[in-house]
Amino acid sequence: MTTFDFVDYPLEQVHRLLEPGPVIMVSTFDGRRANLMTNGFNMPVAHGALIGLILGPWDHSYDALRTTGECVIAIPSIDLAERVVDVGNVSGREVDKWQRFGFTPAPGAVVRAPLVTECFANIECTVADDRLVDDHGLWILKGERAWIDPGRRGTGEFHHRGDGTFSGNATTLDLRRRMTKWRYLTHD
Numbered sequence: 001m002t003t004f005d006f007v008d009y010p011l012e013q014v015h016r017l018l019e020p021g022p023v024i025m026v027s028t029f030d031g032r033r034a035n036l037m038t039n040g041f042n043m044p045v046a047h048g049a050l051i052g053l054i055l056g057p058w059d060h061s062y063d064a065l066r067t068t069g070e071c072v073i074a075i076p077s078i079d080l081a082e083r084v085v086d087v088g089n090v091s092g093r094e095v096d097k098w099q100r101f102g103f104t105p106a107p108g109a110v111v112r113a114p115l116v117t118e119c120f121a122n123i124e125c126t127v128a129d130d131r132l133v134d135d136h137g138l139w140i141l142k143g144e145r146a147w148i149d150p151g152r153r154g155t156g157e158f159h160h161r162g163d164g165t166f167s168g169n170a171t172t173l174d175l176r177r178r179m180t181k182w183r184y185l186t187h188d
């Protein structure tokens with residue numbers, strides 16, 4: 001038997017070991033006001049712009065997503081990290097977060113929730129499947145239209161490590177040539 005140096009890791013912290021999707025903001029419009037919230041639990045579910053998003057009933061945004069079936073996923077670059085965390089500390093029930101944190105709404109093409117001008121990419125989404133929302137707060141969204149400003153991408157998105165620390169993408173490892181079975185994924 002080989003020896004090893006593993007020690008117990010708390011099960012309630014395993015999410016810190018899995019790469020989360022980037023920290024994003026979710027923009028919604030409830031028919032009266034647009035709102036913004038911060039989200040770290042998200043992932044692609046399938047090619048064809050199916051996206052899994054955890055958004056729970058403790059969030060004011062939940063009601064707007066339920067009612068309208070629409071939202072925008074806005075992807076901030078790391079220079080916006082502090083303001084993006086601030087957006088996740090207060091609720092749209094009490095505060096106009098666009099105004100307080102200096103984000104600017106812009107109309108999209110498909111959904112009524114606004115794009116976030118300061119973010120380098122925005123994905124207009126509709127709800128494709130809400131069967132796991134009651135049990136897990138898991139929404140399956142379908143991207144309907146996506147926008148990017150490549151000039152503002154900078155070092156790109158950033159990730160929440162689950163404990164209030166964040167990592168960026170300063171080093172990019174280009175292994176496209178090794179993706180021999182998945183060549184088609186490596187093209188622009």
Ligand SMILES: Cc1cc2nc3c(=O)[nH]c(=O)nc-3n(C[C@H](O)[C@H](O)[C@H](O)COP(=O)(O)O)c2cc1C
Nearest residue numbers: 037038039040041055056059060061088090091092
């Ligand atoms: C870094 C960070 C990540 C977060 N990730 C999530 C998440 O994945 N899902 C979620 O429902 N709330 C998440 N939150 C909490 C919401 O952003 C927070 O509850 C927010 O106040 C909701 O705003 P609202 O009430 O205006 O919708 C996160 C907050 C921070 C700061």
